Amino acid sequence: MEMRCYRKILHISYKDRVTNEEVHAKIQQAIGPHKDLLPIVKRRKLQWYGHVSRSSGLAKTILQGTVKEGRRQGRQRKRWEDNIREWTGLEFGKSQRAVENRKKWSKLVAKSSVVPQRPSRLR
Numbered sequence: 001m002e003m004r005c006y007r008k009i010l011h012i013s014y015k016d017r018v019t020n021e022e023v024h025a026k027i028q029q030a031i032g033p034h035k036d037l038l039p040i041v042k043r044r045k046l047q048w049y050g051h052v053s054r055s056s057g058l059a060k061t062i063l064q065g066t067v068k069e070g071r072r073q074g075r076q077r078k079r080w081e082d083n084i085r086e087w088t089g090l091e092f093g094k095s096q097r098a099v100e101n102r103k104k105w106s107k108l109v110a111k112s113s114v115v116p117q118r119p120s121r122l123r
Helices: 002-008 020-031 037-054 058-064 080-088 092-099 102-112
Strands: none
Touching: 002 020, 002 037, 037 058, 037 080, 037 092, 037 102, 080 092, 080 102, 092 102
């Protein structure tokens, strides 16, 4: 997903046959040193989830609400609930309770937003 974003920023199509290493070098040259996108997205999404879950507004109702119609055919799309469960290791109800303690939630967000590095392929 990160490479797709970089390619879009640089207007590089996959048909152009530009390697990922070249894309990384070009993005480094264009914007300088930067952090990876995925940990930033995870951290911000978890922080927003905590913020909304502690409130009592419409966003919380929408986030926790369920749609009364059936699910679509085919592979199901990921929901917020699925991401929270996957990243924190907590069930949705437990994450709701964990959000109430801001310090613990902040530590959990910091720990959960770290993305493990993929091993490089052997060529």
